[in-house]
Amino acid sequence: MDPGDEAVRALVARAEIEQVVLKYCRGVDRQDxxxxxxxxxxxxVxxxxxxxGGPDSLVExxxxxxxxxDVCVHFVGNVLIDVHGDEAAVESYYMAYQELAPGGVAVKALTRDRETLEESATTGLQLRMLGRYVDWFERRDEVGWRIAHRQVVIESGHLESLIGQQDWNLFQRGDRTPNDHYKALQQRLRTARGVRQQLGASHEVQPQSGLPHA
Structure with missing residues (x-):
């Protein structure tokens, strides 16, 4: 293979892999x-x-x-991607912020001491995590690049009460559904593409009857 072609393939692979990492974060944040x-x-796995476990069990x-x-936001920072053929080792640093509803499953799963558990029953908790996704990616012909194995590494985590938090209602709030503001922009983009394609088709020169065709 020409070195130039190989370099282009590696660049495309890195771009596609990073998109998967970002889509995962969006999927979790929007519960998609x-x-x-x-x-x-x-x-x-x-x-x-x-x-x-596997993807279906993970989603469940x-x-x-x-x-x-109630609130979940992931931010991905440094992404290191080492590609070799149809396999890649990927390390992605992340920050995650979550607001856990009072007395919910997430609070009970993360809270160990009785005092915090009793306090969170009425106030809820905020969780901040710093860590890395250490992934083994594989490219398979039918689906392209996807995660074959993920190890979530936690570098630091912090839980604290939601008491006294700022009221953010003056701002446009996000919601935890796939149909949020970005989805609306995607739909707008698809509509614009469709209109341009229709306009392009309508302006194609049609061969006149009786004239030889090239």
């Missing part, structure tokens, strides 16, 4: 579980610490926990 599932190969576990998480 089909999007989360699409980031993994069907036989993949995810090790989240308190959960180890997440749905249960996130039913009592």
């Amino acid at each position: 579980w089909n999007l989360v599932r699409s980031c993994y190969h069907a036989d993949a 995810d090790n989240h610490g308190s959960f180890i 576990w997440m749905q249960s926990r996130h039913a009592s998480i």
Whole structure:
């Protein structure tokens, strides 16, 4: 293979892999579980610490926990991607922030001491996490690049009460559904593309009857 072609392939692979990492984060934050599932190969294994299993079981576990998480935001920073053929080792640094509803499944799963558990029953908790996604990616012809194995690494985590938090109602609030503001922009973009394609088709020069065709 020409070195130039190989370099282009590697760049394309890195871009596609990073998109998968970002789609996973969006899927979790917006509770778009089909999007989360699409980031993994069907036989993949995810090790989240308190959960180890395949994509379907992962989604089921997440749905249960996130039913009592009112706010969830992931931010991905440094992404290191080492590609070799159809395989890649990927390390993505992340920050995650969550607001856990009072007395919910997520609070009970994360709270160990009785005092914090009793306080969170009425106030809820905020969770801040710093860590890394350490992923083994594989490119398979039928689906492209997806996660084959994920190890979630926690560098630091902090829980505290939601008492005294700022009222953010003056701002446009996000909601935890797939149909949020970004989805509306995507739909607008698809509509604009469709209109341009229709206009392009309508302006094509049609061959006149009786004239030779090239």
